[in-house]
Amino acid sequence: MIVSTSARTNDKLEEKARQIAAELGFSFIKRDKRSVASLQAQYGTGCLIVAKHRLEFHSVDGAEPFFFHPNSASFRVKRLMRGESDPFIDAARLQPGMSLLDCTLGLASDSITASFVTGPAGRVMGIEGNSVLAYIIKHGLTEWESPLQELNEPMKRIEVISGRYQNVLPGLPDQSVDVVYFDPMFTKPILSSKGIAGLRELAVHDELTREIVQEARRVAKQRVILKDHYQSKRFSELGFKQHVRPTSLFHFGTIEAADEMNKEWKE
Template sequence: MEQAHKGINHVMENGVSIVITTSHNASKETVELAKELSAKFNVPYYNRRHISERLKDGTLKMYYVVDSNKNLSVVIDGQKLFFHPGISKIRMENYKREGRDFLLEALRPESTDIVYDGTFGLGMDAVFIANFVSQVVGTEVSEHIYRVVSYGIANYKSKEEWINRALKRIVLFNEDMKEFVKKQPDRSYDIVYCDPMFENPVFESSALNPIRPLASYDTIDGTTVNELIRIAKKRVVIKTLAKDGLLERLNKEGINFDRVIVSKKNGLIFACIDLV
């Protein structure tokens, strides 16, 4: 998938480098962890006191931060992106209180299912899904989102035991969904889920705003959906917005949906292709 900042890597296309640093007044252990991640990511380590001057002179617009709690985030254009399953917790509370969740109604998961999440992002859906299945396999094309989220999945500790169990059921790869699915055998996942970035996003949704500069805005077409169908045993579910034109375009390409679940509250659509 094409990345919004396609040239962002060790050095951005405009020559601005990417570094890793710590929060202010970092402990020795925090500095050592930042240096370890520096080697792992192949990006330079900078002492925190040198960051401000590089931001002022424009030679730095993006950097990783290891904080005093050993959490990892990435800062770009003043926005901080980090992993936190708090929305999954709220979603679970709502589900227990109301007895329904549109995503679960679409997926119809069983405890033995293996789910493929092709557009993982921050994992807000995946953590919730993982509570109801045996495993979630995800792909995230953005290298920087992948680094922050995979680190969070491996190291986050929640007071909610169901979240800790769910995180252990997630396997995440830094790959393009369209290329990844081509390598998968037929019927290799029980359920396939795809949540491409919305065409007309609700920018008031502040939880997703930090991801936007780094995310892929590549959409999906009939060829991609047919590949998703090929690797699914039970169903394929695509999430979009009522005001986006994705489903109409897919219909024109011959993709038909068996169920379409619409949330009137936020305009979310879960379009389902049931194979069994």
């Protein structure tokens, strides 16, 4: 990975790019009026471009560059403001003041929506396994100014954790958050959709295991949530109660802290 600036650069922007490169442990390359494609051809790697108002990731496969955008979170928050429901919020049973740990932050749509619901008294943390994506999302959540004012503060409240959930979860205290959430579908064919095609290079292909779910159950005060394809075997194999949504390809599964199923599994 290399870091450079937008074509229209200046000393301030170059210094910012150098700092970001140092933080991420990558090489800073002066743009020198070269195209991104020529930089990638020379160095044979993905490129993080530091522009005035955003960070852009350019993958080596030539897909459209990725940059942070609230995406579907904007529409979801608008629906909630109209008094409509959101399937994720309903499955997690989120309320103002609650806490959520999103173990697969990705594009942060679910975390943004959750932060809107949990409010200033709540807490939303998101773990992202790819350091570059985590950096882009963290920067975007802080710097993005949405025309929907009700979205700006919820975005800024989200705490981004760069790391693998396999490493983060074991270090958290028992019952330290209300809800723990997994959305492993980020590694599925949904990545072929045009809007996020550039993220293939950043995808973390981690499989959810029984051991990790046990850690999540230990950490969760109220419930653990899984989002997956409606035909996924993870629901039954990992002990989740699948909530069927007849018109949707994606279902949510839950493990309630108070349920008998939350006791130690017997082999």
